[in-house]
Amino acid sequence: MLRYILKRVLWVIPVMLGVVIIVFTITYLTPGDPVMTILGSGYTPERYAAKAAELGLDKGYFGQLVAYIWNIITRLDFGKSYNSNIPIVQEFAARYPISVSIGLLSCMLIAIIGLPLGILSAVKQYSVLDYSLTTLALIFAAIPSFVLSILGLVIFGVKLGWLPVSGLDSFKSWILPVLANTLPGVAGIMRMTRTTMLEVIRQDYIRTARSKGLKESVILRKHALKNCLIPLVTIFGGMIAHTTAGSIIVENIFNIRGMGTYLYSAILARDYPVINGCVLLIAFVVCVMNLLVDITYAFIDPRIRSQYEKKRVTRKKITTTKAEVA
């Protein structure tokens, strides 16, 4: 198992390297002179040369690429924004925690609300409750989060004045953005949970569990839920990866200084170092989440786990069958 995890962790390296190369090459090929932008009024040919050397822009493509990767690895230095001249990692440090907090909070809420509702809906299939929940889920899944955000802002922010419209200054100001992130996710997870749960509770082993005389609640908790989690973990992993990378729409609407607004304004301004940094970060988070999903899989599902321990298992199997034959 440990070997498998190690192998998967090592796999992240070539993937990230590929992303870095693609991202860097695109920037390299786009026109523009960052040195000029940085120097501004202080331009002299000597300063230009000095700055270019400092930024490593006097080297060729490979030199720059190696320097770029080296700076990221050794100093976490993604360069500076063309637009603001602020080191990207400094902005990451200020913004990423905000996006992560909103994202994780949303994911937690999604899990806390979506899973039980989905299970309830599956267990009470064809009941009024099931119909209401699935209809609600359909409505929330169909409404894009920006519509929800604006609706929430108009009703609770402007008309009722209960919640602040933008920023993240108080506890209250977290409510709307987190909800706007959460509700469509809840709808998705609920429908997904319902479907997988329905599939699981029709399985033979659930019938076996019933024939043992177990209580329905025990059957759900012990036998159905874990089996139902396996497909959900994948969806959840992806969801965590992309919500923690910052929702461009929600952050823009609520004027939150997170990764979403950073990437958005960078794209509008063609601020390539920032776009690159954001893409790298997102790619990294996605890699890590995939890794975690796979490891979680193995922990939940012994069938998958044994695939990774194949050698040991087959050997064991041979010996046991021999023993049994004997």
Next chain:
Amino acid sequence: MKKFNKVLCILLALVTIISLTACSTKTTNPGTTNVPAPNTGTSSGDTPSGVADPDRGKVIRIGVTDLGRFLAGIAPSENQSACDIVFDTSFKVNPTTKEIESDYFKEWYWEDDNHFVCKMYDNIYFSNGDHATAEDALFSYYSHIERGSNYLNETFIDWDKTEIRDDYTLVFYCEKKNRAISRMPIYLLDKKWAESLADGWADQAWYYPVGSGPYECVEYVYDDHMVLKLRDSYWKRDISEYHVQEYQIKAYSDMSTMYMELESGNIDLCEVSSADYSRFLKNGSEGKPFNVILRSTGVVYYINFAWLDNPIWKNEDLRMALAYGIDFESLGILMKGDTYMPANSIIPSDSPFYVDVGKREYNPELAREYLAKAGYGPGQLTLKATLMDTPIYKSFGQGIAYYFEEMGINLDIQYADVSAAIANWVVPGNNDFGMMYSISGSDTMSVLDSIQQAAQQGGVSWTYVDDDHFQELYGVLKYQWEDDEAVKKASTEIQQYTFDHAIILPICASTTMIGYNTNVLTEEQVRGFLYNPTIYKLSHASITAEAWN
């Protein structure tokens, strides 16, 4: 299935109830706020202009879509981040008196045909304590050239011969006498500070610049907000003259969020979309804590005749026919809707040189007479034009088609997307006429800028006015220096002449809307704030003391 329908009905009902309650609170809100407070004897609640509260407006919160940076661009208009209150400006127009003023030059004059002498105040201090000299002033001008700006090209300054005569006197050597040099707003920079930054220019100058103005940027969070605080002292004025203690400028990446913050009173001032808020112009604030005003953006839409491409326009009768045959007010309303603002001259109404030259009544009969006089019977004249397929051009095309038909002129309009239209426009002979708008100029240069396209060849082929007297007057505006009165006279005359002979036909002004918090600001104060809404002109507003008292 039936069960399902029932559930759906219940859900719909629930949604309706929720939205109804949300809407009904809106109508009850003003009722509750109108209840008079028992302890206040004066009816302060009834007068929104509010005389009582001395703290009112001490902190102004402004919403913008882009925070901008200080000194990042190469032209002053790109340095939009409240530069005018952080820095002193060489030349600017006082919006009230419409006279040219300077923050840091005590006096300025042409010594001869080439030497322009500028004498500075000797008591200018930057916020870092440095004392400003002519050295700094020259650096401020020169830094534009360094940054690759062609902004000063029209001033014909020869930098090699420009000299510092004494500590506070700067003498520009210009190849020829021109008005432009005393119209260029250049911010006074601290040379020592700028040079000490070396390649850290962007880190410091963009966010925490050292200026000699009354305010100082004390907090700048990229993409988020900045805070400008009134300094303890300002070399030029007693700071007690400034009422606003602090400007908080907040950036919103989504405009609708900014509008909602305005509506819920969290910002005091921001530009609003005319599509969403034009109804407030008609109905007033309806008891809400904010209101809007309509302002010209310093741009005028007008019809150009392709003088060079089609000689028929030399015939004044034909131009007159169009001047009478188009109802410019209706056309303007068609194009701008509720935000229509008439344009009674070719230059914007807030320009210091603006003259109201009046307007012609729509008269189709007279138009047809003029057309006949010009030698065209009904259906004998065909005019072609290519328009952009943007909403405003489409409305224009729609309106013009109607009036041309009334007059009996055949019209051949083609629509193209923006780049295709421009590609078409620059080729001579493609268009007989067109709709153009004046360049939004800096406040000191309005006359020149507004009609620049009409007065200079090159670029779009159909905007040039091939009329000797018009060009003669433009020449006076640009190069006449001995007599200021002559310039004023010429700018008045060029507007009158353009109207009288229908050289160019102005349609309407381009407008924008500013929303403001009525609990903090009054309409007069808001009008004092922004001369040109794309540039925050905060300095004027914060010292017009009479507006605050």
Next chain:
Amino acid sequence: MSLLEIKHLSVQFETRDSVIKAVNDLDLTIEAGQTLGLVGETGAGKTTTALSILRLIQEPPGRIKGGEILFEGKDLLKVSNEEMRAIRGNEISMIFQDPMTALNPIIRVGEQIAEVIRLHENCSKGEAMEKALYMLETVGIRPERSMDYPHQFSGGMKQRVVIAIALACSPKLLIADEPTTALDVTIQAQVLEMMNKLKQQFNTAMLMITHDLGIVAETCDHVAIMYAGELVEYGTIERIFHNPRHPYTNGLFGAIPSLDKDVDRLRPIPGLMPDPAALPKGCKFQERCEYACDKCRENAQMFTEIEPGHFVRCERAVRGEI
């Protein structure tokens, strides 16, 4: 008093546009310690009957329309859910058809056995696990393997685990729903042999559901032949095997290859079982019956005792015409 007595049991599956009558007016009796074979084609209602006894029919769409299921005199259709849970796995347990899917893939097999013991025998975790290990040993699996997961076992071993679960609480009645269908023939024999042995060891009555008459012959005391939701013939194993009277039963025997009789070719029963959503009037088997007459098509057939303990649902057989 019989151990299990089913009286007039009717089960339906109701979908939006049809009602499927899976079991119609079924009567069955199992005596303590005895084995009853329930034989019939796929879709005859055997599994439905078995699930009805445990009240495990999916509801909806399934519904027990009427009848009684008396277990030791107690009507299982009337007891509370709680009482029913106490009976399931404890007094009546069931072995399912497909061992591949009958075990929870993510729970260790030892725990899956111990779970039922802990539930019904009021003992500690450790004691339950000890007994689970003993059960594993009893069905021929080394106790060390209790920590393994189902996917680490072969089909036959999984079925042994299922049997271990079913017998863990020494039930009075064991329902075995085609316990060997999914297994290889050699493994089938092992499993059957083991079941027979264990049945005696635990003195358990058994309802053996199968379509394989060979298995019936090996394990059962009585046989009930089921067709389209009804019993068509019932009797002791000797009577049915030596003197089958219903044409369907005869057909079943004709469809089995035999080595000691010289038969040119197998005689499969022609046609298909009638659509349970649209059962024919009169005898359900008439469409496939070579002896069917007009009367068969008109009248519902009565389940008649033609000799002591031997019941047949065929008018012509009762009249001795077949």
